[in-house]
Amino acid sequence: MPTKVEKDALTGTDTTGHEWDGLKELNTPLPKWWLWTFYATIAFSVVWMVLYPALPFWGARGTLGWIARERVADDVAAAEARMAPMMNRIRAATPEQILADEELRRFAVAGGRGLFANTCAACHGAGGQGAPGGFPSLADDEWIWGGTLAAIQHTIQHGIRAGESDDQRQSQMPAFGAGVLTAAQIGDTAEFVLSLSSRAHDAAAAERGRALYAENCASCHGERGTGNRELGAPSLADQVWLYGGDRASITRSIAQARGGVMPSWQGRLDPAAVNMLTVYVHQLGGGER
Amino acid sequence: MSKIDTPQRAKADRPAASLAAGEPSLYADRKKVYPKAVSGPVRSVKWAVLALCLGLYYLVPWIRWDRGPGMPNQAVLADINNARLFFFWIEIWPQEIYFLTGALILGAFALFAVSSLFGRLWCGFTCPQTVWTDLFMWVERWIEGDRNARMKLDQGPRDRVYWTRKAAKHAVWVFIALATGGVWVTYFVDAPTVTREFFTGAASLEVYVFVGLFTGTTYLLAGWAREQVCTYMCPWPRFQAAMLDENSLVVSYRAWRGEPRGKAKAAGVGNCVDCMACVHVCPTGIDIRDGLQIECIGCGLCIDACDSVMAKLGRPKGLIGFETLTNLAASTAATATFKPGPERHACGMQARQTPRFIRPRTMLYAGALGVVSLVMLGAFLMRTTLELTALRDRAPLYVRLADGGLRNAYTLKIVNRTHESVPYVLAFEGPRGAVLTAQGIEVDAQGRILLPPRPDAVSEYRVFLTIPGGQRVPQSTPVTFRLLDANGHAAARESTVFLGPRP
Numbered sequence: 199m200p201t202k203v204e205k206d207a208l209t210g211t212d213t214t215g216h217e218w219d220g221l222k223e224l225n226t227p228l229p230k231w232w233l234w235t236f237y238a239t240i241a242f243s244v245v246w247m248v249l250y251p252a253l254p255f256w257g258a259r260g261t262l263g264w265i266a267r268e269r270v271a272d273d274v275a276a277a278e279a280r281m282a283p284m285m286n287r288i289r290a291a292t293p294e295q296i297l298a299d300e301e302l303r304r305f306a307v308a309g310g311r312g313l314f315a316n317t318c319a320a321c322h323g324a325g326g327q328g329a330p331g332g333f334p335s336l337a338d339d340e341w342i343w344g345g346t347l348a349a350i351q352h353t354i355q356h357g358i359r360a361g362e363s364d365d366q367r368q369s370q371m372p373a374f375g376a377g378v379l380t381a382a383q384i385g386d387t388a389e390f391v392l393s394l395s396s397r398a399h400d401a402a403a404a405e406r407g408r409a410l411y412a413e414n415c416a417s418c419h420g421e422r423g424t425g426n427r428e429l430g431a432p433s434l435a436d437q438v439w440l441y442g443g444d445r446a447s448i449t450r451s452i453a454q455a456r457g458g459v460m461p462s463w464q465g466r467l468d469p470a471a472v473n474m475l476t477v478y479v480h481q482l483g484g485g486e487r
Numbered sequence: 488m489s490k491i492d493t494p495q496r497a498k499a500d501r502p503a504a505s506l507a508a509g510e511p512s513l514y515a516d517r518k519k520v521y522p523k524a525v526s527g528p529v530r531s532v533k534w535a536v537l538a539l540c541l542g543l544y545y546l547v548p549w550i551r552w553d554r555g556p557g558m559p560n561q562a563v564l565a566d567i568n569n570a571r572l573f574f575f576w577i578e579i580w581p582q583e584i585y586f587l588t589g590a591l592i593l594g595a596f597a598l599f600a601v602s603s604l605f606g607r608l609w610c611g612f613t614c615p616q617t618v619w620t621d622l623f624m625w626v627e628r629w630i631e632g633d634r635n636a637r638m639k640l641d642q643g644p645r646d647r648v649y650w651t652r653k654a655a656k657h658a659v660w661v662f663i664a665l666a667t668g669g670v671w672v673t674y675f676v677d678a679p680t681v682t683r684e685f686f687t688g689a690a691s692l693e694v695y696v697f698v699g700l701f702t703g704t705t706y707l708l709a710g711w712a713r714e715q716v717c718t719y720m721c722p723w724p725r726f727q728a729a730m731l732d733e734n735s736l737v738v739s740y741r742a743w744r745g746e747p748r749g750k751a752k753a754a755g756v757g758n759c760v761d762c763m764a765c766v767h768v769c770p771t772g773i774d775i776r777d778g779l780q781i782e783c784i785g786c787g788l789c790i791d792a793c794d795s796v797m798a799k800l801g802r803p804k805g806l807i808g809f810e811t812l813t814n815l816a817a818s819t820a821a822t823a824t825f826k827p828g829p830e831r832h833a834c835g836m837q838a839r840q841t842p843r844f845i846r847p848r849t850m851l852y853a854g855a856l857g858v859v860s861l862v863m864l865g866a867f868l869m870r871t872t873l874e875l876t877a878l879r880d881r882a883p884l885y886v887r888l889a890d891g892g893l894r895n896a897y898t899l900k901i902v903n904r905t906h907e908s909v910p911y912v913l914a915f916e917g918p919r920g921a922v923l924t925a926q927g928i929e930v931d932a933q934g935r936i937l938l939p940p941r942p943d944a945v946s947e948y949r950v951f952l953t954i955p956g957g958q959r960v961p962q963s964t965p966v967t968f969r970l971l972d973a974n975g976h977a978a979a980r981e982s983t984v985f986l987g988p989r990p
Contacts, residue, residue: 203511214511214513225513227513227515229515229719230515230516231517303927325881325882325883328883335887337883337896338889338894339889433889436889436890437887437888437889437890437956438887438888483886483894
C-alpha cells in the first residue's frame with residue numbers, strides 16, 4: 199500500500215497514509231485498553247456460547263444445561279407456591295364466604311378475570327356481554343338458570359345439556375314445527391308471545407294464540423310468560439331476548455326449538471378456579487342474593 | 488469561531504510520522520498522567536465543592552424524618568419495594584413519576600445554561616467522575632507523594648517500599664469505593680438497617696450485588712480509568728460543543744500575551760516562560776496552550792498553577808484564565824503590532840469586553856428553565872391527597888335490562904395519599920332518572936353511598952348507573968362523579984359519560 203504519512207494542515211493531526219481518490223484518513227489512535235476490552239468481550243462471548251444454548255452440541259443446551267423453558271416453569275411454580283395459601287383458602291370457602299371477605303373477594307375477582315378470559319370469553323364475550331345466537335349476557339339481570347352464587351356455581355360445575363355431568367342443567371324444548379302445530383298456529387302463538395312483552399302485535403291473532411300458548415308453552419314459561427328457572431325456561435315477558443325478540447325470530451324459536459349447550463367445568467378446572475369464576479361472574483352486574 | 492475550528496495543536500503524544508516500519512500505529516498507549524499538587528483560589532473552590540458533594544452523598548441517607556408509625560423514617564428514600572419516593576415532607580407515588588422527569592429536565596436545561604455561560608463547570612467541578620477522581624488522586628498523593636515522587640516510584644525498582652505504597656493506596660481506594668457503593672444502596676433501603684444487615688451477612692443478595700457493582704465501578708473509574716472516561720467514554724464532551732459559543736467563558740491561554748515563549752530573563756519574549764506548570768497540574772494531561780480542546784474538562788487548575796508562577800516572577804496574573812473566544816480574538820487583533828512588554832499587556836486587556844451573558848441561546852435555556860419550573864411548581868401546588876378516576880366498562884358498552892332499562896358499569900379508583908381512612912359520600916350528576924348503586928356497599932340511613940378509601944393506597948369500587956325502562960336515553964350523556972367530604976364539599980371529581988344504544 200502506498201504510504202505517505204503527512205500532517206493534516208487544518209487539524210495538525212497525522213494521516214494514516216491511506217488515500218482514496220484524494221481522500222485521506224486522519225489517524226486518531228484508539229486507546230489500547232479499549233482494544234483489549236474489545237478482545238475481552240469476544241472471549242466472553244465464546245465462554246457464553248459454551249455455557250449457554252448457542253451451539254449445536256451438548257444437546258444444544260450449553261454445558262450448564264440452562265434452558266429458558268425450564269426457567270419459565272420454575273417461575274410459574276414459584277408464582278403458584280406464592281399464591282398457594284390464598285388458593286387454599288379460596289378452595290376451602292364457599293362463594294358466599296369469599297364474597298363476604300374483602301381480601302378473598304379481591305383475590306377471586308382478580309383471578310376470575312383471567313380465568314374468564316381463558317375459559318368463558320369465547321362464548322360469553324370479554325366482559326360477559328354475551329353474543330347473538332344463544333350466548334347469554336352474564337352482566338344483565340335476566341338469568342335462565344338462576345343468578346345466585348349457588349346457581350352460578352352449579353352451572354359452571356355441571357354445564358348445560360352437554361352430557362358431561364349427571365347434575366347438569368337439563369331441559370328440552372319441543373320443536374313445535376315438527377308436526378305438533380301448524381304454521382298458522384305457530385304464527386298465532388308468536389303474536390301472543392309478542393303481546394306478553396307489550397310489543398307491537400296483531401291483537402286478533404294473539405287472541406287466537408292465547409289458548410295455544412296456555413296448552414303448549416305455559417307449563418314451562420309460565421301463565422304470564424314469566425319463565426321458570428328450574429327448567430331453564432326464560433322469561434318471555436321482559437326485554438331481554440337471547441335468540442331475538444322480533445316476530446321472525448320468535449316464530450323460528452317456536453318452530454325449531456331452542457336450547458344452548460355449555461360444557462361442564464368440574465374436573466377441567468380446579469375447585470378454587472370454579473369458586474373464583476363464580477364470584478367474578480356474580481359481580482359483573484347481574485348477581486342475585 | 489476560528490479558534491474552535493482550528494486549534495493549533497502540536498501534540499507530542501501523536502506517534503511520529505516516520506516510524507521504523509513506515510506505518511503509524513492505529514492504537515495509542517495509555518500515557519499515565521501524574522498531576523502535580525497545586526494551590527490557589529480555583530483549587531480551594533474545587534475542594535469546597537468536593538467536600539459539599541461528597542458530604543451530601545454520604546450523609547443525606549442518614550437524615551431521619553418522622554412520618555408516623557409503620558412508615559420509613561428516612562428523609563430521602565427511593566422505596567422501590569413499596570413503590571414510594573420520599574423526600575422529606577414530600578411523598579411521590581409511581582403515578583407521579585413526572586415530577587422526577589421534570590426534575591431531570593430541569594437538570595438538563597440547567598446544565599445547558601451553565602455550559603453556554605461558563606463552559607464545562609459541570610465537568611470540572613461537580614461531575615462524580617471528576618469528584619471521585621480528585622479524591623482518589625488526593626489519596627494517591629498522600630501515600631505515594633507528589634508528581635515527581637510518584638514518577639520516581641513507578642520508574643524505580645519493584646522493592647518493598649514500592650509494593651507497600653501501592654498496596655496501601657489500593658486498600659484505601661477499595662475502602663472509599665466500598666463506602667461509595669454501600670451508601671448508594673442506602674438511598675433505596677433504610678440506611679441503618681441495611682448497614683447492620685450488610686455487616687452481619689443478613690442483607691439480601693441484591694444488596695451485595697449492587698454494593699459490589701458500585702464498589703467495582705468506583706474503584707475502576709476513579710482509580711484506573713480517570714481522564715480516559717472523559718476523553719473516550721463520555722458523550723458529553725462531544726455534544727457540549729452545541730452549547731458553547733464564542734461568548735462562553737472557557738479556560739483559555741492568552742497567547743497574545745504569552746507568545747513567544749522564552750526564558751524569564753530573555754529579551755523580546757512574552758510572559759509564558761514555558762515552565763510546564765500548567766501541563767503538570769492538568770488532571771487530563773493536556774497542554775492548555777494548544778487552545779480549546781475536547782480533553783479539557785475546564786477544572787481551571789492550570790489557572791492556579793500559572794498564577795503562582797506569574798506571582799513569583801512579579802508579572803500580572805491571568806496568563807491563563809476564564810476567557811471568551813471573542814475577547815481572545817479582540818485582544819489578539821489589538822496587540823498584533825505590539826512588541827512583547829507591559830504596553831502589549833495593557834492594550835490587550837483594554838480590548839476585552841464584559842462577556843455577553845444575555846444571548847438568544849442563554850435566553851432560550853433560561854426560558855425553558857422558567858417554563859419547566861413553573862409547570863412543575865404548578866403541578867406540585869395543585870397536587871391533592873385524594874384523586875378519583877372512573878373507568879367505564881367498554882365490554883359491554885351498556886347492559887339492556889329485563890325491564891328494558893339501561894345500565895352502565897364504572898370502576899372507580901380512589902387514590903388516598905393520606906394515612907387515614909375518612910369515608911366520602913359518592914354523588915353524581917348525570918342522566919335524568921338514573922339510579923346509582925355501588926357493588927357490595929349498602930346505602931346508609933340517609934340513602935347515601937359511603938365509600939371508605941383505604942389509607943395510603945388505591946381503592947377500587949364497582950358502581951352502576953341504571954336508567955329504568957320506558958325512558959328515551961340519548962346515545963351519550965355526560966356524567967360527573969364527586970366525592971363529598973363531611974361538609975358536603977367535593978373533595979375530588981371525575982367526568983365520564985353514560986352510553987346508550989345508537990338511536
